Amino acid sequence: MAATSFGEAGADLELVGIRKEFPGFTAIEELDLTIPAGSFFALLGPSGCGKTTTLRLVAGLEDPSAGRILIGGADVTAVKPHKRPVNTVFQSYALFPHMTVLENVAFGLRRRRVSDALAKAHEALRLVELDHVAERKPSQLSGGQQQRVALARAVVNRPALLLLDEPLGALDLKLRRQMQLELKSIQAEVGLTFLHVTHDQEEAMTMADTVAVMNKGRIEQLGSPTELYELPRTGFVAGFLGQSNLITGDVESTAGGIVTVRTAGGVLAVPASRAVSTGGRITLGVRPEKLLLHATAPAADADQNVLGPGRITDVSFTGVSTQYLVEVPGVGTVTVFAQNLVFGAVYPVGVEVWVAWHREHTFGLDSDAR
Numbered sequence: 001m002a003a004t005s006f007g008e009a010g011a012d013l014e015l016v017g018i019r020k021e022f023p024g025f026t027a028i029e030e031l032d033l034t035i036p037a038g039s040f041f042a043l044l045g046p047s048g049c050g051k052t053t054t055l056r057l058v059a060g061l062e063d064p065s066a067g068r069i070l071i072g073g074a075d076v077t078a079v080k081p082h083k084r085p086v087n088t089v090f091q092s093y094a095l096f097p098h099m100t101v102l103e104n105v106a107f108g109l110r111r112r113r114v115s116d117a118l119a120k121a122h123e124a125l126r127l128v129e130l131d132h133v134a135e136r137k138p139s140q141l142s143g144g145q146q147q148r149v150a151l152a153r154a155v156v157n158r159p160a161l162l163l164l165d166e167p168l169g170a171l172d173l174k175l176r177r178q179m180q181l182e183l184k185s186i187q188a189e190v191g192l193t194f195l196h197v198t199h200d201q202e203e204a205m206t207m208a209d210t211v212a213v214m215n216k217g218r219i220e221q222l223g224s225p226t227e228l229y230e231l232p233r234t235g236f237v238a239g240f241l242g243q244s245n246l247i248t249g250d251v252e253s254t255a256g257g258i259v260t261v262r263t264a265g266g267v268l269a270v271p272a273s274r275a276v277s278t279g280g281r282i283t284l285g286v287r288p289e290k291l292l293l294h295a296t297a298p299a300a301d302a303d304q305n306v307l308g309p310g311r312i313t314d315v316s317f318t319g320v321s322t323q324y325l326v327e328v329p330g331v332g333t334v335t336v337f338a339q340n341l342v343f344g345a346v347y348p349v350g351v352e353v354w355v356a357w358h359r360e361h362t363f364g365l366d367s368d369a370r
Ligand code: ATP
Pocket: 022, 023, 025, 026, 027, 045, 046, 047, 048, 049, 050, 051, 052, 053, 054, 199
């Protein structure tokens, strides 16, 4: 990435007791959120969960029904949108077609009679590595390049906070993956606070330092991508951030920091620190890539969970891994992603297998999590 003088830190954002009601519909139930200055924060959730409404509240395009919004410690709840230190990048780039790329980026600065508007616009274009097309019209650029121009236009006046509303949604998959990495590196370089809204879990996990998973107008869980993936606290979060196997059983004992659970496929264990609850009926979860298949029952091992025997009902080669579906009586279908370490080394359909994993990879949810 080209060297620039974008180095000023962004501001932190605080949402305090935010509620948003539309006529006949509550879009945000209650939202309390602090986003530290200079972080890349993603709001992740399914369509209709309230992500865009949250962004619009921060931008000042909607008024909250209750609560306060603070940017850099200043209460902006009653401040008009154009007076807030915020810029937004939308999925549709909305570049002016009759202006050059440079004029598009300089537009806002010129209107506000900022000195050195063109020099600053060139600098922002260098940041997104498009200075060489400064004199072209937007129609002469690819979709990815147009989105980078929109980004340059949004960062050129160094807003304390940049809001990104599904900004890569219109790009094809390959370009989107590439732009995710570019956006992440641009954010690291400019040091502004980025609040990114997406329904794409891979996108949120690739780019953000912190992800808040939203469901039905509330945040279900907030954490680093690794925390959310490795230790989801609800069935919704477990399911939204990739595949997981959920197995319900009854707690037999809790001793030495280990919860022992009787399931239809065998007695399993989960560290108490990785369980939401430690009594009654609970649901255990484990990600498919943590599982290993065995042709015979593995020897007893205190660190290992073993489920089985089961029978392989489907084998799919996916390139990166081989996906096995294993039917375990009383438990249901268990999905296993096996690394393709040895060419052609596969278990065929119909074979009896045991599924094993290190118990540290287990997470424990409430019984109603399924
Ligand atoms: P998407 O990913 O589809 O954009 P989202 O998570 O961004 O979804 P929002 O656009 O925030 O969801 O909408 C949240 C809910 O609020 C939706 O059920 C939507 O229908 C509703 N909603 C949004 N704006 C209004 C409005 N102006 N009047 C009434 N209901 C609205």
